[in-house]
Amino acid sequence: VTSLSDADAAPVSAQTRPTMRHVAALAGVGLKTVSRVINEEPNVSEATIARVKDAAQRLNYKPNLHAGNLRRAGHKTFTLGLLVSSVANPFASALHRAVEDAARERDTAVFAASLDDDPLRERGIVEAFLRRRVDGLILTTVTQSQGYLIPEQQHGTPLVFVDRAPTGIEADAVVSDNASGAAKGTAHLLDHGHRRIAYFGDRFDIQTAGERKRGFLAEMAAAGVAAGDLTIVEDLHDAEAARSAVLELLARDDSPTAIFSSQNLVTFGVIRALRELGRQNTMALVGFDDFVLADMLEPAITVVAQNPQRIGTLAAERMFARLDGDASPKQIHVVPTELIVRGSGEIRPHD
Amino acid sequence: VTSLSDADAAPVSAQTRPTMRHVAALAGVGLKTVSRVINEEPNVSEATIARVKDAAQRLNYKPNLHAGNLRRAGHKTFTLGLLVSSVANPFASALHRAVEDAARERDTAVFAASLDDDPLRERGIVEAFLRRRVDGLILTTVTQSQGYLIPEQQHGTPLVFVDRAPTGIEADAVVSDNASGAAKGTAHLLDHGHRRIAYFGDRFDIQTAGERKRGFLAEMAAAGVAAGDLTIVEDLHDAEAARSAVLELLARDDSPTAIFSSQNLVTFGVIRALRELGRQNTMALVGFDDFVLADMLEPAITVVAQNPQRIGTLAAERMFARLDGDASPKQIHVVPTELIVRGSGEIRPHD
């Protein structure tokens, strides 16, 4: 059956979307002519174009992108898969927005999903993206190795890692300057006369956390701080854990005079604890990662700010370059962090 | 050509993804048998299942969901389109996360996009979603009327509006208690002795803003406040505009003793201005919408908190109920707001 009866030409509105055939039947032209008009291909008369457009409009016809992609050369779906720590997280959602904006310019839609630092979830989400034949993947990962993606890469699906660099696979990545950013924040505290500085970190199995700790330790070592003056508190999963850790730490003798916090939730817990102890103006604090209203707190919080927006933009740029055929060597792009001086990091040691 | 040559059975890794036929050829079975195994349909022997699974694994086969959906009854893509104010906005991203979580349980992926309060953008994004044949749309809108979606609804695409109720179409919606929430916040200020209360609002062409203003005005009228004691400042697009508006307003004689702010960015601008004037502890402030660290400011900010997470969850519930065939009347679900007392709203009038 290659043509439709008159009754079918105007499909009843219920449960069945109009197809190109319906449009062709209503316009009284062949299928391919409709295809030409919809895709703005040449060699159709103005009159025919008008008839087809009118028919499409009247039927409220929407082309089925997936059906077209099945046959279309290149099989592009104009769809990207984006996996971030959590879409509700400010860092991730700023990155997401930047990716969306870049994708929009290429008529590309983006699937967004949250990792929750769960390796199984990562695998499931990636699988779901691949079944939907996304053109490329922009991923934050938490698996030990992302080698499982090598076959996808070989099948031609570009991979761009964000926030954390990949392991077990060579691929493009865009990450923050974690180690040197942490070193910069640490140096700032050292410059203000601190020697006993505590490092408050989150889950240590997460790459960025490791990098930040490395930067902190390197800077402390470079300054000749004795191992005995180091306090490392790690595996802090949330603000509450950070809060109690501070309360406990500051109850001790020769407690630190400054805290470097590796992450926002940890920073929040530290701030809360210092307030409770009434020590927010005597203990120095530098946090990794900026946050809204940091400048409105008292004292305002000095931070090492990341640039999630820039990370997203660069990741999307890399992605589209690859989709456009760029075959240059994979690159790890490091986005610089910035020390923002606001007050809490400039407090001098008290005793 | 219905079967593949041996050479094709193990496709070269470059640029071509394996299909069911490749798996069938490698496993030495028919196409439909592979389909049965992949979809876990009955009537396949254990031995065959094992052979097929092994072949699929070795080829790193991923079923093409779109190809299947083309023929599959119901044509479901297991995909949802979500349109929010901006994916980078905390309210929207909390809502987004809730939708993602509900969708995950149904193996549904979600396209997310940002509205930016741009009607043309709304139309474009909806169109992009529909071309990808999403199973349903969860939308925040800014067009005058959403009547343009009536044909889609009739074609069987469920629509759930979030944050703002629809106009020109009957559809499910999940919104905050905007008017009565604003009234609640206003009553709180009145209860603390204020009469001269200023209303700071954002774009007045946005539905929620109108509702909030309505709630404020109703409560003021109910309290018998004279029109002369009302100050309405509107069309504040960002924090900076709100800030200057406060600076200007408070320079006048008989300026208000309290401010009700309709939105986060406006609240931030107000806070900033009050700080600059050193009046943060003498002017009362209640903000609509909660935000991170509101409790850590000095004074801590009293707010009328929305529940974006709940809005997202309910919207997804409604969506899946519709997809499961629920044909009950469309409903507007109103999610209650909550007054959170923190300090700024309990300041008594000064003069």
Place this chain on the structure above:
DNA sequence: ATGAAAGCGCTAACAT
């Protein structure tokens, strides 16, 4: 328990 044929909505390659 298994498979061959038809067709989903569209585009590519070829007609005319």
Place this chain on the structure above:
DNA sequence: ATGTTAGCGCTTTCAT
């Protein structure tokens, strides 16, 4: 300038 035929990767229907 327009239409016809095949076929994308899969599921449906109907055989066997």
